[in-house]
Amino acid sequence: MFKYLNKDLPASVVVFFVALPLCLGIALASGAPLFSGLIAGIVGGIVVGSLSGSSLGVSGPAAGLAVIVLSAIASLGKYEYFLVAVVIGGALQILLGLLKAGVIGYYFPSSVIKGMLAGIGIIIFLKQFSVAFGLSDDYEFFHYNIGTMLNNIVIAWENLSFGTLAITIISIGIMIFWSSVLEKKHQIFKIIPGPLVAVLVGVFYKLFIDDSSLLGISDSNLVSVPVPDNLSDFLNQFTFPDFSIITSTEVWVVGFTIAVVASLETLLSVEATDKLDPRKRVTPTNRELLAQGTGNMLSGFIGGLPITQVIVRSSANIQSGGRTKMSAILHAIWLLLAVVFIPDLLNLIPLAVLAGVLFIVGFKLAKPSLFVSMFKLGKKQYLPFIVTVLGIVLSDLLTGIGLGLLVGLTIVLINSFKNSHFLHTKEDEKGEDKFIKMTLAEEVTFFNKGAILNSLNNIEPNTNLEIDIRKSQFLDYDILEILQDFAIKAKNNNIEITIISDLGEFKNPSSYSKFFNINSEY
Incomplete structure (x- = not known):
């Protein structure tokens, strides 16, 4: 891990600057103590980074779990219960x-996963x-009742802090300008992350703008992490x-929900990170689950948020030239040193800056272009996607x-119902004898009973029926029963x-079940 320290060290600094505002911002969005986000970032880097088989993945608190944490803390009634x-x-x-469940992520439709992330965003x-x-934090800005929401907006405007609104807009403007303009101008702007610049501007704003002025920011609207006087005070946090x-x-x-969602987010991030890796190394997914589970247990034991591998920090690590897991471990060490030695500086960061970071994060998760691209893929992709989004926003995750998943499964069943067989009808030259050829699909199960039965019942008397099973690798016994009854x-x-098979043609077999049992390959 020390072989490429000349590359991992600068990459870890960049990841630290990306992770610091995100750790604080996600804790804010989760309704949890801000210190809990830093704990998760430290544990995710040092513990998970050490145990993981991923060379470039970086773990920490994830935006995708913020909604779960927020609702769970409220429903359980106490943060200690949530831990x-x-x-x-x-x-x-x-x-x-x-249990070798590292492949679990492959069994969730991508449309549902994208819908989950968009809804969370x-x-x-x-x-x-x-x-x-x-x-x-608990102010209900938005409400399902339009009248109540309008009233809330009026009250919000009357109690508006112009200073926090100003620094939110400034922060968003800096990050957008940084990513869309400056990063394209020079490599230095890719090394220094926009969120860090927004944080520094927010700190200087707080230092130089008088709190009592119209554009001032009160202390209640600042980050608040404990400032330890000694080691004992630090441990008491x-x-x-x-x-x-x-x-x-x-x-x-709640624990089961965290396990499932955190595992899915991690496995999706692992897949994306491996694709971005210039050396195309493959992360062992089962080992990754073991590492993430160990990290989450430790994070929960000492007051931290849930942890996942995070694509934002992982991609920053890759873009900054990281080569091994040492960059992930080092970024967490910088977080730990910041908490221990410069908590006073952290407490000068306006919460509005973190809100600006989360506005960008939320927008990227649910950007309009995603909805357009999903719509263009057709209703088979768009319906599960939009139902997932609406379900999360209007109800819960x-x-x-x-x-x-229910909509996705229904679409699969409908397609299976439609694609069980193909019918081709023709008549002889005199128009006296009618021929129908039924070609069965590669796999025909009990889901296809209705479609096949309907086609058979519509066959008119005095017809020659050919049933082609040469493509079929599996025929359910329910289908054999239908054929027997139809005989x-x-x-x-x-x-x-x-019956047309690879073994030849068989006219009016007396027992379909006997025929198919003898020819077991069918």
Whole structure:
């Protein structure tokens, strides 16, 4: 890991500057103590980075889990109870790794995953308006009732802090200008991340603008991490889980949700990071689940947020020239040193800057071009996507994912129903004898019973029916029963049946089940 330190060291500094505002911002979006985001970033880098088989992946608190954390803390009633769910989630991830469940991510449709991220992005985006206006975290800026929402907006405007709104707009403007203009001008602007510049501008704004002026920012609208006087004070900052709730069904549901969503986000990030890796190294997914589970258990034990591998930090690591996992480990060491030695400086960061960072994060997760591209892919992709988005925004994460999966499964069943067989009808030259050829699909299951039965029932008397099974690798027994029942009807209606297989043609076999059992390859 020390062989490429000349490349990993500068890359780790860039990742640190990207991670610092994100750790604080995601904790803010999660309704958790800001220090918890830093803990997750430190554990994600040092512990997960050391145990993981990923060379370039960087782990820490993820925006995709912010909505789950926010609702879970509220429903469980205490942050210490929520930490129990984080520990449970980590233990379940370790179990998934031991059960070789690293392929689990491949069984979720990409449309549902994209819908999940887009829905989370919308919620993160909407949640930042109260911070941008300088209101309390629990202020309901948006409401499903239009009248209530308009009233809330009027109240928000009356209590508006012009200073926080100004620095939010300035921060967003800096990050957009930095990424869309300056990064294209010179390599130095790619090395120095825009969010860090926004943070520094926010700190200088706080230092030089009088709090009592119209554009001032009050201390209540600043980052607030504890400032330790000594090692003992530093250790007292950590929060520990209250395991008295361990028998509660609700905390286990939250833990299971964290395990599933964190694992999915991690596996998707792993896949994306491996594709971006110039050396095309492949991350062992089961080992990654074990590493993430260990990190989440430790993070939960000492008061941190849930952890996943994060594509934003991972891609920053790759773009900065990182070569080994040492860059991820080092970035966490810089986070730890910042918490220990410069907490006063961190406490000068306006929350509005973090809101600006999260506005950008939320927009990137749910950018309009994503909705357009999904719509262009057709209803088979767009319907599960939009149902997932609406379910998450209007209800909760699990409901949205469940509805999206249900719609996706329904579409698969409908397609399976339609594609079970192909019918071709023709008549002889005199128009006296009618021929129908039914070609069965490669796999025909009980899902296809209705479609096949409907086609057979519509065959008219005095017809020659050919059933071509040369492409079929699997025929469900339910289909054989349908064919057997139809054979009886065929005799009564003067329908001659011919089975076409690789072994030859068989006219009116007396027993379909006997025929298919003898020719077991079918």
